[in-house]
Amino acid sequence: MDFGFTLSPSSAIELDTLDSALYRKLCRIEPGARTCIGCGSCSATCTAAEYSGMSVRKLLLGLQRGKKAEVERMLSNCMLCGKCTMVCPRGINTRRVILTVCRLYDNVEGTL
Amino acid sequence: MIYQGKQKIWSDYQKDIPDNHWFYVRSCIRQSFFPASEAYFVKIVRDLLGKDLYETPHHTTCGGIAYHSDTIPQETAMTIVARQFALMKEAGYKNLVTSCITSFGNYCEILETWREFPELEARIREHLWKACRREFDKPEYVCHASDVVFKLRNEIAERAKFRLIDKETGEPLRIVEHIGCHYSKMFPHKGVGGAEYPCVLSGMAESWGGKVIDYPERRHCCGFGFRQYMVKANRGYSVSNTHKKFESMEPYHPDMIITNCPGCPYFLDRWQYVISEQTGKTYGKDGYGIPVLTYEELAGLVLGVDPWDLGLQIHQVGPEPLLDKMGVPYDPSKKYLGLDEKELRKPGLPNVLKCC
Amino acid sequence: MLLSMKETILVVGGGIAGMETAVQLKALGLTPVIVEKNSSLGGHVAQWNRLFPDMTPASKVLDPYNDALKEVDIYTDTEIASINSLQKEYAAVLSNGKTLRCKAVVFATGFKLFEAEKKEEYGYGIYDRVITNRDLERWFDTRSDERVPAKPAAIGFVHCVGSRDVKAGNSQCSKVCCITAIKQAIEMKELFPDTEIYCFYMDLRLFGKKYEDFYINAQRDYGIHFIRGRVSEVAETIDGRVQVKAEDTLSGKPVKVKLDLLVLMSGIVCDRANNELARSVSLPLDEDGFFRSLDNIAGVTCTDRKGLFLAGTCTGPKTVPETLAEARSAALNVYQYLKAKKK
Numbered sequence: 187m188d189f190g191f192t193l194s195p196s197s198a199i200e201l202d203t204l205d206s207a208l209y210r211k212l213c214r215i216e217p218g219a220r221t222c223i224g225c226g227s228c229s230a231t232c233t234a235a236e237y238s239g240m241s242v243r244k245l246l247l248g249l250q251r252g253k254k255a256e257v258e259r260m261l262s263n264c265m266l267c268g269k270c271t272m273v274c275p276r277g278i279n280t281r282r283v284i285l286t287v288c289r290l291y292d293n294v295e296g297t298l
Numbered sequence: 299m300i301y302q303g304k305q306k307i308w309s310d311y312q313k314d315i316p317d318n319h320w321f322y323v324r325s326c327i328r329q330s331f332f333p334a335s336e337a338y339f340v341k342i343v344r345d346l347l348g349k350d351l352y353e354t355p356h357h358t359t360c361g362g363i364a365y366h367s368d369t370i371p372q373e374t375a376m377t378i379v380a381r382q383f384a385l386m387k388e389a390g391y392k393n394l395v396t397s398c399i400t401s402f403g404n405y406c407e408i409l410e411t412w413r414e415f416p417e418l419e420a421r422i423r424e425h426l427w428k429a430c431r432r433e434f435d436k437p438e439y440v441c442h443a444s445d446v447v448f449k450l451r452n453e454i455a456e457r458a459k460f461r462l463i464d465k466e467t468g469e470p471l472r473i474v475e476h477i478g479c480h481y482s483k484m485f486p487h488k489g490v491g492g493a494e495y496p497c498v499l500s501g502m503a504e505s506w507g508g509k510v511i512d513y514p515e516r517r518h519c520c521g522f523g524f525r526q527y528m529v530k531a532n533r534g535y536s537v538s539n540t541h542k543k544f545e546s547m548e549p550y551h552p553d554m555i556i557t558n559c560p561g562c563p564y565f566l567d568r569w570q571y572v573i574s575e576q577t578g579k580t581y582g583k584d585g586y587g588i589p590v591l592t593y594e595e596l597a598g599l600v601l602g603v604d605p606w607d608l609g610l611q612i613h614q615v616g617p618e619p620l621l622d623k624m625g626v627p628y629d630p631s632k633k634y635l636g637l638d639e640k641e642l643r644k645p646g647l648p649n650v651l652k653c654c
Numbered sequence: 655m656l657l658s659m660k661e662t663i664l665v666v667g668g669g670i671a672g673m674e675t676a677v678q679l680k681a682l683g684l685t686p687v688i689v690e691k692n693s694s695l696g697g698h699v700a701q702w703n704r705l706f707p708d709m710t711p712a713s714k715v716l717d718p719y720n721d722a723l724k725e726v727d728i729y730t731d732t733e734i735a736s737i738n739s740l741q742k743e744y745a746a747v748l749s750n751g752k753t754l755r756c757k758a759v760v761f762a763t764g765f766k767l768f769e770a771e772k773k774e775e776y777g778y779g780i781y782d783r784v785i786t787n788r789d790l791e792r793w794f795d796t797r798s799d800e801r802v803p804a805k806p807a808a809i810g811f812v813h814c815v816g817s818r819d820v821k822a823g824n825s826q827c828s829k830v831c832c833i834t835a836i837k838q839a840i841e842m843k844e845l846f847p848d849t850e851i852y853c854f855y856m857d858l859r860l861f862g863k864k865y866e867d868f869y870i871n872a873q874r875d876y877g878i879h880f881i882r883g884r885v886s887e888v889a890e891t892i893d894g895r896v897q898v899k900a901e902d903t904l905s906g907k908p909v910k911v912k913l914d915l916l917v918l919m920s921g922i923v924c925d926r927a928n929n930e931l932a933r934s935v936s937l938p939l940d941e942d943g944f945f946r947s948l949d950n951i952a953g954v955t956c957t958d959r960k961g962l963f964l965a966g967t968c969t970g971p972k973t974v975p976e977t978l979a980e981a982r983s984a985a986l987n988v989y990q991y992l993k994a995k996k997k
Contacts, residue, residue, distance in 0.1 A: 187575050187649075191534040193541055199902060201852070201879075201911035202808070213877075221873045224882070224904050247905055250879075276870070299890060303771065303779035494774040494887075514889040514897040549892045 204252030215286050218278040222246045228270035238263035242270050242280050304495050311492035315449045316439050321391035322353040325398035328560040334609035335594040354385050362404040367524040379408050380426045383434035392438040399559035402442040403480025406488050444558035444593050448498045451505045459602030462508030465625035470509040471553040475499035478559025479519050506600050515546035522561030540569040544581050554620050555590045566590045567614045574650040585652040587615035616653040660685045664756040669697020671966025671981045672762035677722045678985030687727045697764050703794035706837045707864035737935050758961040758988045765967040766925040768816025770918045777888045783896045786920045806849050806914035811835045812885050813855040817921030826942050828921035829971040832859045835919050836872045843876040851878045854885050854900050922971040944970045955984040963987050
């Protein structure tokens, strides 16, 4: 029977059940990724940000919160210019993070 | 659960509830949803316990629904409320008792606003005078009908014919209590027990023998926000709220839900049908739902009133499993007979939810 | 009974501020007297297990005082009934009936920990698995608190409980809770390596020496999760755990998690029991309820009243090294004040 409305899914992120396998794999290869403080220096300098919404900060956060589809969409926009790596105050090798995540999505493990 | 911690909080949120001489204002919609609730509140308080409960045929809505759905401005709602106060003054009463919880929230909000902005109160006095030549006094106490039943719960317990226990095992019934959002979430000090751990319904249930369950989504709204559900396309939000509550309370296998708001039992009752049609899931035992009762219906049941006189046949979720468990006698053949045993039509039955 | 008229200095409070002040005053040749309202000295530090940033055991800070204070008069279980300023000195009446004539008074009355049950939505004192930072430190010492489960799968820390919260009556930051939360999170992760630990913060205030390194370690080496956002409510689940709802401001979504233990970082608030005492000697209080210093930069341990000095957290939240530094400074202030008076 069509009531004219349906149940809406909850937008809450359930930390106990989210799938953080990709994030954990990334952290094993690049432990520095864990030290991200979400300052946004990377996103602020990103060359591609204005036109594509690419943001390394959002990428890391998305991985931590199990948002694999969003992360995959963003990855293709990175131009590997390396400006984010230059400015990261925590010294995270963001270029390596991006390339590692790409490889993990393609199921290719190994270091760069 | 550390009970003493709760008791300490309850002692911080004591409310002065007068024990007699009330001016009763009714709800817009409760008489349609739960026909016998208000009638039995009056019967219990006036006839059974001999208190003075007065209501005037001239009183109106408090304007709460219209105010909360943004169809009238706040000043109009305040003038409507001022007229109610004027009627109360005319009848010589100082204690206001409301049937609806949104009303209660409305009256509290208006009185607080007038306290902070006396110039607004003066303007409303002017408006009322211009509109219908009436003058009003602010009530000394504003309480909700569930506060009154809470205050009189022991007297009801003394006259109780049934207790809230399983008649086979003697175990207390597992009761979920759901408090309307407008009761204490806005003004915690105006609710018995405060906003986080209100005890108005749990006090009633426990004094009548039941056991109250605390489950993770206890404080969650049922979704009866006027703006949310009035437009059909938005009702998905409403039903999702109730669905969240049911998913959370299911592992506790409650025997019934009691509420003190007009909208909450309506939603908690009716949405069980919608959820069963949309997801195929029911929350009671063997395909039944969880019966939802208002506190007046519960008081009536406990005092031995016939369930069909209490209007339980109007409920979507059949109360029969609960009545059987409590040992309350009822005649299934009389369920859909009206006054003087007149044949009313039987409702159609849902596909998934078992109703009788 | 009058005590001798040597240069007696009254030290109100026997926590580390009071004890350090007394040790320094004694070294300067004066006669300090400590009056402590509890049964033992050590104040709040005595209830703590290990101190940041080097995980120093609290006993290492406190034990040397046992010897150092051997010849100092100490009254425990004693309160100050009243202090009267006479022409050349102060007369303090103690609750044990003694009257103390002293040339100067150092207030080292300390702070009070915010009563976490006031934040009702967190369920402290109602739900079995909710404790405060102090409860956890006591557990580190005693290992006996039935609220701490044997094998927690997930633990949460809530920063800013009672701090930076106008509704709770304290708008100030308590300074030390953020580093304490990270310290305790690391300690719990060392005890339970498989546990997931979540810290719910508003801002991370890690201003001190090695504090940021603590944070980096907590993230990189211990895998502690930091979620920026307030906890809105805590409820009990059917298996006795707590369900915590919070806001994840960085992703803009609400977050829900089931935890075996929730630790509330109760903040440092002023002890209003001291207000009477302050009033009796016309010591001004700041708007935040703490004692007001003469000058917040160069005169933190001085007041505008002759012969009255302050040391430690009675003026506001501070760390242990800051408290000790102030105690020594207050002792020197007293010495110089007495020297100037003699001239």
